[in-house]
Amino acid sequence: MFDSNNGLWIAHCPDGPLSITGKMANRHGLIAGATGTGKTVTLQVMAETFCQAGVPCFMADMKGDLSGISQPGRLSGFIEKRMPEFGISEAKFQSCPVRFFDVFGEQGHPMRCTISRMGPQLLSRILGLNDTQEGVLNILFRIADERGLLLIDIKDLRSMLNYVSEHAAEYTAVYGNIAQASIGAIQRSLLTLENEGAGSFFGEPSFEISDLLATEGGKGVMNVLAADKLMLKPRVYSTFLLWLLSELYSTLPEVGDMELPKLVFFFDEAHMLFEGTGKALTDKIEQVIRLIRSKGVGVYFITQSPTDIPESILGQLGNRVQHALRAYTPKDQKAVKVAAETFRANPAFNTADTIMNLGTGEALVSFLDEKGAPSMVQQAKILFPLSQIGAIDESQRSQLVKESRIFGKYDKAVDRESAFEVLLAEKEQQLKEEEAQAREEEEMQTRNSRKGSKGSSSVLGKVAKAIFTAVTATVATSVGNAVSEKVSGKGKSSGSKTTKGKSTRSSGTSKVVKNATTAATRTLTREITRSILGNLVK
Known part of the structure; x- marks a missing residue:
């Protein structure tokens, strides 16, 4: 009173x-x-x-x-x-x-209260960290400050811990050793604090x-x-x-x-x-x-x-x-x-x-x-x-x-927007860039494969054409010789050598040879080409 x-x-x-x-x-x-x-x-x-x-x-x-x-x-x-x-x-x-x-x-x-306002010194005492772990927490706050990342709630602090863990090698040369064991200890202490309801307090x-x-x-x-x-x-x-x-x-x-x-x-x-x-x-x-x-x-x-x-x-x-x-x-x-x-x-x-x-x-x-x-x-x-x-x-x-x-x-x-959102956006952007690069490499491989296929088809066509020419010549020669022998034998037995008859027989013989040559060449060429191309494709 x-x-x-x-x-x-x-x-x-x-x-x-x-x-x-x-x-x-x-x-x-x-x-x-x-x-x-x-x-x-x-x-x-x-x-x-x-x-x-x-x-x-x-x-x-x-x-x-x-x-x-x-x-x-x-x-x-x-x-x-x-x-x-x-x-x-x-x-x-x-x-x-x-x-x-x-x-x-x-x-x-x-x-x-925000994580930033609490600061690394008081937060390390609340988390029960040793001197080494407190040093890592100080490094984390320094990196966040230099990058302009706000530490507002627990998810921001956890995101920064993950980020520092992934980039420990590049920051160690500047700030000193960042041991994964220390980061793990901070994360475990943070989880304990969060389980006690601190998630409602930080924000x-x-x-x-x-x-x-x-x-x-x-x-x-x-x-x-x-x-x-x-x-x-x-x-x-x-x-x-x-x-x-x-x-x-x-x-x-x-x-x-x-x-x-x-x-x-x-x-x-x-x-x-x-x-x-x-x-x-x-x-x-x-x-x-x-x-x-x-x-x-x-x-x-x-x-x-x-x-x-x-x-x-x-x-x-x-x-x-x-x-x-x-x-x-x-x-x-x-x-x-x-x-x-x-x-x-x-x-x-x-x-x-x-x-x-x-x-x-x-x-x-x-x-x-x-x-x-x-x-x-x-x-x-x-x-x-x-x-x-x-x-x-x-x-x-x-x-x-x-x-x-x-x-x-x-x-x-x-x-x-704070550290969690910024680091998440950076991660998503990195994934998109990696996916785009993978698609580009895949498309390049596909184009190269198509060029190779087209070149192979051209070579096979030339081979088939050469085979066809060679086979045609061979078949024509063989058939022509065979017909000539047959016609020659038949003329000697008849005993008649008139100019008109000779001309008629020659014309008929040429037609027979041409038809026979064409049919035989097609069949033989087709079989040979199919066999060769099949082996090449294999």
């Missing part, structure tokens, strides 16, 4: 209100406690307090409960009982302006960070990310978180400690962020969190135990609210001890014992003072939220999405 007297009022102890100092709100914070102890309500109280002060917030909503911040609350017996304890005579229930987002685009406006329109810094009617807009499905895909969740924080850090100017932060982040179920996260990724998160406060951004983690957060990050969380913890095992007792040791001790009570005996809605609270030093831990009761506790229904959510000022800006995906 925000008012002029108490500022960012969050809790109340016997000594009075406990408030977050505005200048120290960007020094980050932690809300911890066992399931059912009131962490989500504490988050809601903090968020709406910042909202009333004009500070926009971003909240990862793991269970859907935070959507109720969009509706005014109602008076209940529990609230009515707490009002006198807090010195509140009248509860002014009110809602907060809300924008719903969803990486998968199902329960709110989609939040997308356009890319989300503009400035849309998180909006105010409406003097109140900060509550940007609520639907994360009930996202929590099942920790790799995509880590991807989203790192990109968003890195984008904020690279976009926002240095402002130092302002009267109030520009933006406050709440990440529910924060332990999921660090489960299975490699050291390189943890180091990157630590670096961003340490530096982003100078941009006027505060980050608050919500988890069951402080031990869920790496010590290097836990040490940077100055504003703390610790709800009850249960200690049934030695491991639980150790967690309680660690939680107690993170507070500045209060001689009035034993911190570790108190943590195990806190009631619902009660917490140990320690905020940073004006000088940035942690205040002495206090046992307090968290204020009740002025907005609705619990989730809204789907029809209310859908209506709020449609009424949002950014409705239509991100809701429809755009798939413009």
Whole structure:
């Protein structure tokens, strides 16, 4: 609850209100406690307090409960009982302006990022690549940049991997060795990321960070990310978180400690962020969190135990609210001890014992003072939220999405020409050129074959003609001799040699010889030619 007297009022102890100092709100914070102890309500109280002060917030909503911040609350017996304890005579229930987002685009406006905007360094850490594989990824980005190829979504990155693999020999001389094993490792890591749903995250329109810094009617807009499905895909969740924080850090100017932060982040179920996260990724998160406060951004983690957060990050969380913890095992007792040791001790009570005996809605609270030093831990009761506790229904959510000022800006995906389309067109053009060349070679072979056939026919014709001439002469000579012998013999036996008779006989003989020669020549020539041509064709 925000008012002029108490500022960012969050809790109340016997000594009075406990408030977050505005200048120290960007020094980050932690809300911890066992399931059912009131962490989500504490988050809601903090968020709406910042909202009333004009500070926009971003909240990862793991269970859907935070959507109720969009509706005014109602008076209940529990609230009515707490009002006198807090010195509140009248509860002014009110809602907060809300924008719903969803990486998968199902329960709110989609939040997308392009491969190019993420960059090779952050992407390699998300994919879990080693130094060699990261080097290959850097080469890929360099080649895409030199060729003017846009890397927007996963299919663009996969197309570039295939292209670099096919042309590795020509690029190795310029950029160094491009091992096929490294490309294969990147492709496998990319497939794993895609199977976790990252295909919905990479694309356009890319989300503009400035849309998180909006105010409406003097109140900060509550940007609520639907994360009930996202929590099942920790790799995509880590991807989203790192990109968003890195984008904020690279976009926002240095402002130092302002009267109030520009933006406050709440990440529910924060332990999921660090489960299975490699050291390189943890180091990157630590670096961003340490530096982003100078941009006027505060980050608050919500988890069951402080031990869920790496010590290097836990040490940077100055504003703390610790709800009850249960200690049934030695491991639980150790967690309680660690939680107690993170507070500045209060001689009035034993911190570790108190943590195990806190009631619902009660917490140990320690905020940073004006000088940035942690205040002495206090046992307090968290204020009740002025907005609705619990989730809204789907029809209310859908209506709020449609009424949002950014409705239509991100809701429809755009798939413009990028590396995938350009490389595919080049591949198709290459195939067409290869097919055209193959057809041309085939046609050339066909023409050469036809010329050869025509030449062979000409030669065979000449051979046949020569054979015909030779055979004709031979047959004519043979038949002429035979007829002459026959005629000569017949004349000697008759004993008559008249000129007229001789002339008649000669004329008849010539005709007989000519007819016989022609018939015999045709038959013989035909048979011989057929035989020769048949052998030649074979």
